[in-house]
Amino acid sequence: xxxxxxxxxxxxxxxxxxxxxxxxxxxxxxxxxxxxxxxxxxxxxxxxxxxxxxxxxxxxxxxxxxxxxxxxxxxxxxxxxxxxxxxxxxxxxxxxxxxxxxxxxxxxxxxxxxxxxxxxxxxxxxxxxxxxxxxxxxxxxxxxxxxxxxxxxxxxxxxxxxxxxxxxxxxxxxxxxxxxxxxxxxxxxxxxxxxxxxxxxxxxxxxxxxxxxxxxxxxxxxxxxxxxxxxxxxxxxxxxxxxxxxxxxxxxxxxxxxxxxxxxxxxxxxxxxxxxxxxxxxxxxxxxxxxxxxxxxxxxxxxxxxxxxxxxxxxxxxxxxxxxxxxxxxxxxxxxxxxxxxxxxxxxxxxxxxxxxxxxxxxxxxxxxxxxxxxxxxxxxxxxxxxxxxxxxxxxxxxxxxxxxxxxxxxxxxxxxxxxxxxxxxxxxxxxxxxxxxxxxxxxxxxxxxxxxxxxxxxxxxxxxxxxxxxxxxxxxxxxxxxxxxxxxxxxxxxxxxxxxxxxxxxxxxxxxxxx
Amino acid sequence: xxxxxxxxxxxxxxxxxxxxxxxxxxxxxxxxxxxxxxxxxxxxxxxxxxxxxxxxxxxxxxxxxxxxxxxxxxxxxxxxxxxxxxxxxxxxxxxxxxxxxxxxxxxxxxxxxxxxxxxxxxxxxxxxxxxxxxxxxxxxxxxxxxxxxxxxxxxxxxxxxxxxxxxxxxxxxxxxxxxxxxxxxxxxxxxxxxxxxxxxxxxxxxxxxxxxxxxxxxxxxxxxxxxxxxxxxxxxxxxxxxxxxxxxxxxx
Numbered sequence: 001x002x003x004x005x006x007x008x009x010x011x012x013x014x015x016x017x018x019x020x021x022x023x024x025x026x027x028x029x030x031x032x033x034x035x036x037x038x039x040x041x042x043x044x045x046x047x048x049x050x051x052x053x054x055x056x057x058x059x060x061x062x063x064x065x066x067x068x069x070x071x072x073x074x075x076x077x078x079x080x081x082x083x084x085x086x087x088x089x090x091x092x093x094x095x096x097x098x099x100x101x102x103x104x105x106x107x108x109x110x111x112x113x114x115x116x117x118x119x120x121x122x123x124x125x126x127x128x129x130x131x132x133x134x135x136x137x138x139x140x141x142x143x144x145x146x147x148x149x150x151x152x153x154x155x156x157x158x159x160x161x162x163x164x165x166x167x168x169x170x171x172x173x174x175x176x177x178x179x180x181x182x183x184x185x186x187x188x189x190x191x192x193x194x195x196x197x198x199x200x201x202x203x204x205x206x207x208x209x210x211x212x213x214x215x216x217x218x219x220x221x222x223x224x225x226x227x228x229x230x231x232x233x234x235x236x237x238x239x240x241x242x243x244x245x246x247x248x249x250x251x252x253x254x255x256x257x258x259x260x261x262x263x264x265x266x267x268x269x270x271x272x273x274x275x276x277x278x279x280x281x282x283x284x285x286x287x288x289x290x291x292x293x294x295x296x297x298x299x300x301x302x303x304x305x306x307x308x309x310x311x312x313x314x315x316x317x318x319x320x321x322x323x324x325x326x327x328x329x330x331x332x333x334x335x336x337x338x339x340x341x342x343x344x345x346x347x348x349x350x351x352x353x354x355x356x357x358x359x360x361x362x363x364x365x366x367x368x369x370x371x372x373x374x375x376x377x378x379x380x381x382x383x384x385x386x387x388x389x390x391x392x393x394x395x396x397x398x399x400x401x402x403x404x405x406x407x408x409x410x411x412x413x414x415x416x417x418x419x420x421x422x423x424x425x426x427x428x429x430x431x432x433x434x435x436x437x438x439x440x441x442x443x444x445x446x447x448x449x450x451x452x453x454x455x456x457x458x459x460x461x462x463x464x465x466x467x468x469x470x471x472x473x474x475x476x477x478x479x480x481x482x483x484x485x486x487x488x489x490x491x492x493x494x495x496x497x498x499x500x501x502x503x504x505x506x507x508x509x510x511x512x513x514x515x516x
Numbered sequence: 517x518x519x520x521x522x523x524x525x526x527x528x529x530x531x532x533x534x535x536x537x538x539x540x541x542x543x544x545x546x547x548x549x550x551x552x553x554x555x556x557x558x559x560x561x562x563x564x565x566x567x568x569x570x571x572x573x574x575x576x577x578x579x580x581x582x583x584x585x586x587x588x589x590x591x592x593x594x595x596x597x598x599x600x601x602x603x604x605x606x607x608x609x610x611x612x613x614x615x616x617x618x619x620x621x622x623x624x625x626x627x628x629x630x631x632x633x634x635x636x637x638x639x640x641x642x643x644x645x646x647x648x649x650x651x652x653x654x655x656x657x658x659x660x661x662x663x664x665x666x667x668x669x670x671x672x673x674x675x676x677x678x679x680x681x682x683x684x685x686x687x688x689x690x691x692x693x694x695x696x697x698x699x700x701x702x703x704x705x706x707x708x709x710x711x712x713x714x715x716x717x718x719x720x721x722x723x724x725x726x727x728x729x730x731x732x733x734x735x736x737x738x739x740x741x742x743x744x745x746x747x748x749x750x751x752x753x754x755x756x757x758x759x760x761x762x763x764x765x766x767x768x
Contacts, residue, residue, distance in 0.1 A: 276610070295608065363606070364621075366568050367621045368591075369593075370590065
């Protein structure tokens with residue numbers, strides 16, 4: 001029965017993919033493989049660095065204390081990564097709960113779903129890396145079961161905490177965003193201080209490294225290391241093993257109960273009064289149509305997290321890169337990151353245009369309102385917000401970081417960047433509307449999938465090198481080429497907006513109507 | 517006399533499969549008109565076509581003397597309001613925001629609108645949900661909200677597809693009451709339903725739709741004549757040619 005359930009969930013997943021997405025999925029699996037090799041490889045290098053004679057010759061400062069320090073920093077940073085990237089994509093409870101109606105036993109279903117939920121490939125990679133990292137440091141056989149149970153406990157705890165954290169984020173979004181931004185800002189200040197005074201700080205740190213190690217060894221990553229570096233004998237190992245196993249069991253039972261509850265009460269949420277000032281603001285700024293569309297985009301928790309990410313990335317990286325004494329980083333990476341923000345917003349807006357709210361958009365067909373007008377307003381709404389951000393960023397660059405180029409260069413480069421991606425998204429829209437089928441921006445799903453985010457990020461950085469790398473004497477040639485292409489793209493986009501609107505009306509809406 | 521709805525030779529296909537076949541229908545204004553038929557007869561499709569949610573291949577539709585074609589589309593749609601099955605609502609809005617949004621599209625007078633909305637919601641016991649998100653409402657409350665909204669936009673033609681499904685008994689009576697009041701103000705109401713008793717008591721004229729054709733049109737005169745000897749249920753069975761299949765489940 002477990003096999004059948006696995007097949008069912010696999011089919012639910014696969015049935016939502018087209019060939020292109022299948023290719024992307026294969027790419028994603030390859031990416032996961034590379035990630036596994038990188039993580040496990042780094043762990044091995046860090047552990048082995050003190051036993052390598054070449055290392056001790058090249059790094060004379062690598063005393064046992066400093067080595068422990070590096071090991072602890074790695075373990076704790078890795079723990080933070082593990083916490084951040086533990087994938088919480090839940091199984092399709094709505095589909096799976098239908099099995100209950102066909103007599104599938106509730107307890108068994110909840111048990112199987114709990115097991116499948118814990119086995120996401122990304123999570124397995126992180127746990128496997130922990131095992132590699134810890135087991136190559138083992139000195140005594142009794143440390144092995146303790147290390148394994150500790151890794152399991154660590155995982156289920158992260159899983160459990162994150163599960164609750166996601167719920168908190170959804171409920172208290174603004175408080176979490178503000179809190180997170182403050183935290184990131186403080187962290188950035190610390191990193192920035194460290195980056196600009198690293199020699200002095202490092203010199204002061206070395207004499208105190210023992211104290212720092214004592215602190216780090218009680219942080220989560222440090223505690224995991226202790227399972228393989230301390231001598232505690234078979235008796236204590238047995239007790240620790242039993243205790244951790246008991247905790248793992250309890251947390252899994254808790255999760256099992258939560259799954260069971262979720263299966264029985266899928267929409268168990270208390271109806272509370274909700275004020276939506278966001279809707280009022282967007283309605284005023286963008287108008288009724290585009291305002292409603294953007295209101296829906298911004299109400300979705302995944303989109304909110306995307307906006308959060310878009311806000312956090314420049315806050316963290318731009319000041320950090322400005323403090324790095326590496327000119328290329330400033331002239332290429334900073335403008336690329338900044339130019340990527342409106343592009344990402346545009347992608348988010350256009351990806352959402354393929355779905356999410358389209359079903360409701362159908363309802364407007366019965367109202368006395370012109371559909372072409374509505375569609376145009378929506379397309380304009382999708383463009384206006386990123387365009388506003390684009391201008392704000394350009395002004396910010398001109399005022400705060402003029403060293404990245406002259407005003408004309410910055411403006412042309414940013415415009416080129418923005419229009420280039422807009423054209424890409426419009427083309428993508430055109431082909432998807434024409435086919436009215438699933439795409440990488442599936443119109444059934446409201447968010448940009450991880451795979452597409454990955455591909456777009458790669459494209460943004462590749463484009464960044466093309467647009468922002470300094471050419472000195474040849475700069476004017478590039479500016480001329482970019483300006484010409486901007487004009488061509490502008491005319492092309494202007495002339496093709498109607499085609500997009502018509503395709504949307506004639507293909508996508510008809511398809512959606514059939515799916516109602 | 518100008519008809520509220522006049523349909524001539526209407527053909528609607530789903531991927532070459534005809535759902536409405538050369539359908540003719542005339543509905544006088546100020547009538548409560550019941551459309552009954554078995555599952556798949558084409559009732560919801562006909563409502564979909566009249567609302568403008570579905571296109572049609574052949575035929576002509578006139579609403580209050582205006583032919584349904586692109587140049588008249590917006591003017592005609594202003595006259596129509598609909599409650600569909602399932603009701604299509606805007607999930608992220610609160611009930612009141614939804615009402616305001618739709619009324620704004622219909623250009624309903626803003627003055628007094630909120631008071632009217634609250635009183636109607638109160639009448640249907642959904643006043644407490646005014647500021648609750650639509651996606652948190654129960655199936656019955658959703659139906660009632662759609663009904664309230666369709667009344668507030670002051671239509672001349674009200675289309676109700678299975679309006680009583682999932683609605684409690686008290687609210688069904690209140691809905692009927694509102695429908696009768698609308699009729700007295702000259703509004704034409706088209707109702708599809710599987711509950712024959714409700715249709716029988718509420719509607720003036722009734723049509724039986726089967727396989728995309730109007731099999732029978734029973735106006736008040738012909739209904740009286742036909743219903744002397746048989747119930748609406750029996751008339752319905754006769755026109756849709758119900759096959760007696762009880763024998764095939766004798767094994768139960």
